[in-house]
Amino acid sequence: MKVAVTGKGGSGKSMISGALSRHLAARGRAVVAVDGDPNPNLGISLGVARETVETMEPILNGLIAIGHTHDDPTPEPEDLLARYGVGAPDGIVLVATGKIERPTDSCLCCGSHLTTRQFFGDLPGDGDRVVIADLEAGLSDLVWADPGPDDVVLVVAEPSAKSVEIARRAAVIARDLGVQRILGVANRSVGDDDAARLTEAIGGEVLVVPEDPAVEQADHQGTSPFDLDPTSPAMSAVGALAARLVDGG
């Protein structure tokens, strides 16, 4: 299974991607967590040590460093995973597609989008493996990632009207790309109408993840909310999302 996680900036994509990865790994899945944000920080939400997150080499940066160009054949995704993936808790492998580190004349972010497309598209997500891609905020990276009929798109929105509107547009794009399974996540929910508004906006299934002080606390500490308290309200809700994804439960 391959899951693309999209939504407005700050809606909780990385928090959901990290916690979902941890829950799925705890259920015995072989999780590959792909950080598609050119400012990668999924590792923190996953529970990877800060030094590892800071020193890990993203695919695009690594390929540029060894002189790889667009004219060279696209490397095999399993080779890229072995070369640039780093270990995260519970056997999860974390890989970042690209990182903007300093001013450049060329467009690193386009390269990063393209790397996400190639890697997410080519890496097999069969058997016990689940590939979870935490995409860059907004809709461009969703178009680039190019999920298809066999993939799942998770559209994360917090309760603001802007976030819900971007979720609506994300669902339209995902449907146009042929995605069959689009799941909304009403994150940071504080009232009953949050889920209803998102359900109406995306025209499909929605799960609620409540506003949770434990997530905020983990964020302040720079740790993973799953490690702080895997049974907190938000972590439990993401656990239910994991069950829904893999067991239909």
Ligand SMILES: Nc1ncnc2c1ncn2[C@@H]1O[C@H](COP(=O)(O)OP(=O)(O)OP(=O)(O)O)[C@@H](O)[C@H]1O
């Ligand atoms: N359910 C929640 N309860 C409380 N705080 C939350 C919850 N979900 C996310 N947050 C907080 O919201 C902020 C944004 O979350 P996160 O970084 O996961 O969003 P994002 O969509 O990945 O952002 P970006 O677009 O910058 O990548 C963080 O401070 C996070 O701790």
Ligand SMILES: [Mg+2]
């Ligand atoms: Mg993020």
